[in-house]
Amino acid sequence: MKVYKEIVAQARELTSSDITEQETILWRLLCYAAKMPLRKNQEELISQAQHIILQAPDTYFSGRILPFNVFKWGTGSRLILVTHGWSSKAADFTSLITALTVIENVTVVAFDAPGNGSSPGELSNLILYTEALQAIYRQFGNPDIVIGHSLGAMANMMSLEQAGIKPELLISIAPVINLKALFNNMMEAVNIPEKIRETFFERFFERFKEPASAYDLTNYTLEAASKDHWIAYDDKDAVVNTDFLIAFLKLHPAIETTLFSGTGHEKLIRQEELLQELMQRVRRILL
Structure with a gap:
């Protein structure tokens, strides 16, 4: 910091x-991306994961192939992928990942994008996120459920479209649109x-x-993005301008939304009501 x-x-x-x-x-x-130390509960979660190192090309800054840290919980046949937001890390989803791992027959995968959290790299960017996601698809196969926050939600939508992958459920929390x-x-x-x-x-x-x-996600067709897409957002978000999200939703009227007004961009992923609705939607798909 x-x-x-x-x-x-x-x-x-x-x-x-x-x-x-x-x-x-x-x-x-x-x-x-500022890097914050792990809290005790976050350390415990990460210690329970299988640690894997994958690589992503940093074409536009260092020109090198950058390693990044991936964390895997469980060995079930149903794959859930969690993508953190800007200047964040997998462990910031501790409450969500802990709840997901209780579900039977699931594998949960999260990662620290290059330059974020525990992964090396001086500067990060949206393209590095999408390259990391492509590496994860190659390693683990097509995810059944994809969850992302902020820039991670934007990267999810772009990378799924690029790969032609259509998960059963896509969840975007306070997504960057533009x-x-x-x-x-x-x-x-x-x-x-x-x-x-x-x-x-x-x-x-x-x-x-x-x-x-x-x-700008309004430039993407997103036909391959998902069968079922839910967006949770805060209309008073001080980080992303909700006007762009509203314009995006007009192009994709099938997307379901829930408003959590006044929660705050970063706090959304820990908001209890959001987590409850998210888990209901996940269980509806898996159970």
Whole structure:
């Protein structure tokens, strides 16, 4: 957390005309995932898992193949995949994973995306998440149920579409819909001038060969995403703009939703009422 606070302080003072310096600081602001130590209950959960190391290519930053840590509970035939959000980790789903592992005949898989939690990597990004998910599909096969939070929910939808996988149930908690909007929100929060933001998005295009606006779930058909999709969200979410979610839902009217107003972006995954409804939906599929 100390490193992240230093990055934020640098970003708040960003007035330099040096475009390379601007880009370096802004990528660190947007893609450095602060790492928090495990609490005791989280340590206990992780100690009960089988630990597996997989790899994902980091095409756009380090240019290396990055290892990342995967955790597996159970040996059942029904596979449940859990994908954490930005600057988070598998252990942040301790309450949910503990409840899932009680169900008979399931295997639960979660992971720390490259650059997040226990996995090495200086900077992380959405593409690294999707590459990690593709590696998990190759290792464990097609999941029956996929659960994700925030950027992880967005990565789930993109990777399932790319792989042509259709789980029986897809659960998205406070999903990011529009990556450019998220980046703008993060930069506005530390008072980055509009001109510097515009220049950053020009450099984004040079690096990724696509504009940031391309990473928008309204551009995806999502025909392969799931047979059954449920989204839980907070209309007062301070991290993701719910307007983009509403626009997305208009394109996909079959998606079911539940509003947990005022819960908070990070707290949603621990909200008791949400966990109860989530488990009801999971059991409906598995039992």
